[in-house]
Amino acid sequence: MSQQLEQRLEDLEIxxxxxxxxxxxxxxxxxxxxxxxxxxxxxxxxxxAQLKGLSSALAPAAGHEPPPPHY
Numbered sequence: 001m002s003q004q005l006e007q008r009l010e011d012l013e014i015x016x017x018x019x020x021x022x023x024x025x026x027x028x029x030x031x032x033x034x035x036x037x038x039x040x041x042x043x044x045x046x047x048x049a050q051l052k053g054l055s056s057a058l059a060p061a062a063g064h065e066p067p068p069p070h071y
Contacts, residue, residue: 001009
């Protein structure tokens with residue numbers, strides 16, 4: 001092979017190595033983001049359940065309210 005062709009091949013191999021490293025890093029980052037998103041969705045569901053429980057415990061039933069005063 002000519003020296004120029006060998007140099008181009010070496011440059012391409014180096015670029016490929018860098019691209020593979022970048023792809024690995026993006027994959028790890030995406031996995032972390034997906035895990036974080038799943039944890040946040042679980043937390044939101046838990047908070048919604050707690051809020052519904054508190055709302056029903058704090059709000060008196062409609063039949064137990066005294067009638068409004070009439071003027």
